[in-house]
Amino acid sequence: MSRSIRPKLAVWKFASCDGCQLSLLDVEDALLEVAAVVDIANFPEASRAVVKGPYDLSLVEGSITTPHDAERIHRIRRQSKTLVTIGACATSGGIQALRNYKNVDDFVSIVYAHPEYISTLEKSTPIRDHVKVDFELRGCPINKMQLVELLSAYLNNRKPNIRSHSVCMECKLKGTACVMVAQGIPCLGPVTHAGCEAICPSFNRGCYGCFGPKESPNCSSLSSRWTDLDVSKDDLIRAYRSFNAGSESFRRESEFHEKL
Amino acid sequence: MNQEKPDTNNIFVIKKDSLAGLFENITKAGYEMIGPKLKDGTICLDKITSLDDLPVGITDNQEPAQYRTKQSKSDTSLFSYVVGPHSPKRYVFPPRHQLWQINRVNGDQQIIAQPLPKTKLAFIGIRPCDLAALKITDRVFKGGKYTDAHYTEGRANNFILAVNCVKPGGTCFCTSVGTGPKAKGDFDLCLTEVYSEAEHFFILETGTKLGSKMISGVTTKPASKAKLKQADKLLKAAEKNMGRQLETDNLQQLIYDGANRVNWEEVGLKCLSCTNCTMVCPTCFCTSLEDTTDLRGTTAVRTRVWDSCFNEDYSYMHGGNVRSSSRARYRHWISHKLAGWVDQFGTLGCVGCGRCITWCPVGIDITEEVVSLKKRIATKKAEATAKER
Structure with missing residues (x-):
């Protein structure tokens, strides 16, 4: 389809490692296609040139951790017709949401020589907690092919084929035998959102939950199974507190075991 | 092949080494063989090319949420395990299957239908429960008013070498639903393995003309009553050895x-x-x-x-x-x-x-x-x- 006006795409960064936005540069052959169908208006990892807003599609990476960012995200939202978050930080607060379980001032005084220069929020929160988000792309990092699928869906006015079922289903579609059943390896797959194409179980490792909770996850049942597999309470808590430590169901499950 | 009635007069004894000849015949007939293969400690279904690809001396232990295999060096049996996580479903009804494609060419839409599957697949070592499952999916995809062309075509090109179960697993209950442990047809050939330290042979039953054709040139002997009795005894014992039971009354x-x-x-x-x-x-x-x-x-x-x-x-x-x-x-x-x-x-x-x-x-x-x-x-x-x- 020939499009006379190319949609303006902007990429924004908040507290994050840049890995997700780099996925866009890493889409290989598809990158030229992307560049041909959208007007890249703001993408610091690719170019310093900035085109003024408003933007048709904003991809937002990272979580909100400072008062300044909490304001900046509103400005971005106002300038964006469609706003999509990319990655675990933007969707659940990221690994930095570990601070949510502690007093952040304790860290600041240990890490920084001049804590008085640091202006930070108590919690690392997902973009959704601050502004309306149109779609959330999961993963730490995101799956670059899912990003292409998302862009393709956006450009063609259709629903993206990004499904919220368990990682188990990805193992089964691939034909990977369950590592938990066949090898006794603790795996977060049954409660984790699909999207990675079940990389870890394909290499005889349990799922680490990089894509966060699936739709209606039953973490407590999985935790009982992990306990049967001799996983200690501390390890169980740690498993739920990684890249998606701030997600509602993983947080609740880890806190439940902490209080035991 | 499903429609023909098994000819029970065609029962033979075949030795393990002669199975190689059977596998060669199947390959020569243009079939790609799909059979049990050990992968990361699990019996999976995968492409096999010869008798050597089959797991040897493997037994499995299956319980709720638990699957383990064990290899014994002295055991040379070929089918002392039951079903793994895969079934023929993933070959006759693949997890992802493209149906069609539309291209936009000069403002027009050009529809390209997906060609029907042409690969001739031979399923090796398929168990009676999975034969029953194929019968069910046949009913679902081929039986009603609306049939599935892709499934139907794929199934038409199948050859089935089934294996009866003499060692049911811990979660098996085919006896309860009447599907096993002995296949009641729906195969081209069917084996029952009789294995002990003293002897090792297979009872080979032909189910179709194609099956009979496939064993031409392969060394077999007519099955003696004594050998048939040995196999029957194992299958009778298997019926009573199911790890689970399903109450089907009402x-x-x-x-x-x-x-x-x-x-x-x-x-x-x-x-x-x-x-x-x-x-x-x-x-x-x-x-x-x-x-x-x-x-x-x-x-x-x-x-x-x-x-x-x-x-x-x-x-x-x-x-x-x-x-x-x-x-x-x-x-x-x-x-x-x-x-x-x-x-x-x-x-x-x-x-x-x-x-x-x-x-x-x-x-x-x-x-x-x-x-x-x-x-x-x-x-x-x-x-x-x-x-x-």
Whole structure:
């Protein structure tokens, strides 16, 4: 389809490692296609040139951790017709949401020589907690092919084929035998959102939950199974507190075991 | 091949080494062989090219949420295990299957249908429960008013070398649903392995003309009564050796009775709605359609992908999801398998392979769930009677 006006795409960064936005540069052959169908208006990892807003599609990476960012995200939202978050930080607060379980001032005084220069929020929160988000792309990092699928869906006015079922289903579609059943390896797959194409179980490792909770996850049942597999309470808590430590169901499950 | 009746007069004895000749004949006839193969400690179905690819001396131990294999060096048997996580389903009804593509050419739409599968597949070592499952999926995809061209074509090109089960697994219950441990037809050839330290041979039964043709030139002997008796004895023992049992009397009514009358909370709390049971089930056939486009919008592709009634999206309709809790999803699944299926297709949707029990990460056992349902209904009835008094 020939499009006379190319949609303006902007990429924004908040507290994050840049890995997700780099996925866009890493889409290989598809990158030229992307560049041909959208007007890249703001993408610091690719170019310093900035085109003024408003933007048709904003991809937002990272979580909100400072008062300044909490304001900046509103400005971005106002300038964006469609706003999509990319990655675990933007969707659940990221690994930095570990601070949510502690007093952040304790860290600041240990890490920084001049804590008085640091202006930070108590919690690392997902973009959704601050502004309306149109779609959330999961993963730490995101799956670059899912990003292409998302862009393709956006450009063609259709629903993206990004499904919220368990990682188990990805193992089964691939034909990977369950590592938990066949090898006794603790795996977060049954409660984790699909999207990675079940990389870890394909290499005889349990799922680490990089894509966060699936739709209606039953973490407590999985935790009982992990306990049967001799996983200690501390390890169980740690498993739920990684890249998606701030997600509602993983947080609740880890806190439940902490209080035991 | 499904339509022909097995000719029971054609029963032979074949030695392990002679099976190599049979495999050669199958390959020469243009078939790609799919058979059991050991991968990461699990018996999977995969492409095999010779007798050497088959697992030797492997036994399996299957319990709810647990699967382990054991290799014995002194054991030279070929089929001392039962079914693994894969079934022929993934070959006759692939997890992802492109249906068609549309290209935009000079403002016109050009539709390209997906060619029907042409590969001739020979299934090696398929168990009676999986033969029963193929019969069920045949009914689903080929039996009704609307048939599935891709499935039908693929099935027409199958050759089946079945293997009867002399060592049922810990989660097997084919005897309860009448599908095994001995195949009752629906194969081209069928083997029963007789293995002991003293001797090792196979009873070979031909089921079709194609099967008979395939053993031409392969060294076989007519089966003596004594050898047949040995195999029969093993199969009789296997019938009584099932790890599980499913109470099938009045089962459909029981499920319907329980659907709305009793509480499904307990299984709902345990169920992960992870879809493992439906993915490993050899008869679960639900799919969704995925439409994708390229970035420029010049090509659209429709793909059929395995789906599961345990997924939230699966029952999403305008306005919301009709089965949002895992207890509702579990109730739906078991009700369809053991009751609705009978109304729909004239048979149970369960073949007693036990895969859903073994591969459920938390070990939910369909046979125990039926027992539990029975108890819950009885309790409910007793409560109601007590109230009336």
